[in-house]
Amino acid sequence: MKQITPFHVAIPVHNLDECRTFYRDILECEEGRSSDHWVDFNLFGHQLVIHYKPKSEETLHTNPVDGKNVPVPHYGVVLPWETFESFSENLKKKGVEFVIEPYIRFKGEVGEQATMFFLDPAGNALEFKAFKDMDQLFAK
Numbered sequence: 001m002k003q004i005t006p007f008h009v010a011i012p013v014h015n016l017d018e019c020r021t022f023y024r025d026i027l028e029c030e031e032g033r034s035s036d037h038w039v040d041f042n043l044f045g046h047q048l049v050i051h052y053k054p055k056s057e058e059t060l061h062t063n064p065v066d067g068k069n070v071p072v073p074h075y076g077v078v079l080p081w082e083t084f085e086s087f088s089e090n091l092k093k094k095g096v097e098f099v100i101e102p103y104i105r106f107k108g109e110v111g112e113q114a115t116m117f118f119l120d121p122a123g124n125a126l127e128f129k130a131f132k133d134m135d136q137l138f139a140k
Contacts, residue, residue, distance in 0.1 A: 006046045012053035013122035019050050044077045066105045071125035084114050084130035111136045
């Protein structure tokens with residue numbers, strides 16, 4: 001796989017301080033620039049920006065995948081297998097409540113992957129995953 005350039009994603013949060021603490025202390029993202037309305041983070045080499053937005057009454061939508069209800073929309077990072085394992089164990093130790101607990105999806109099949117889903121304090125869904133064979137990331 002060729003070198004991947006960092007992506008940039010900006011997400012809405014209704015409590016900037018609570019989400020700042022979550023991304024910095026729970027996910028251990030390095031904090032970058034900030035203002036009274038937004039904060040930059042280094043999310044595994046990618047630029048994540050949380051932006052203040054008043055709370056809305058949207059409900060979580062899900063789609064079925066591999067017998068689980070996957071939250072939509074969601075974002076996250078594809079990690080190396082070993083990093084996924086240590087990251088997920090660290091989240092468990094910190095008491096993160098999972099929407100979908102870390103598990104192996106499509107076990108023994110093409111595209112076998114580890115995955116987990118959880119929400120940030122603003123209700124944004126995150127998925128972190130890892131492929132046994134990274135060449136399967138974009139396979140059909």
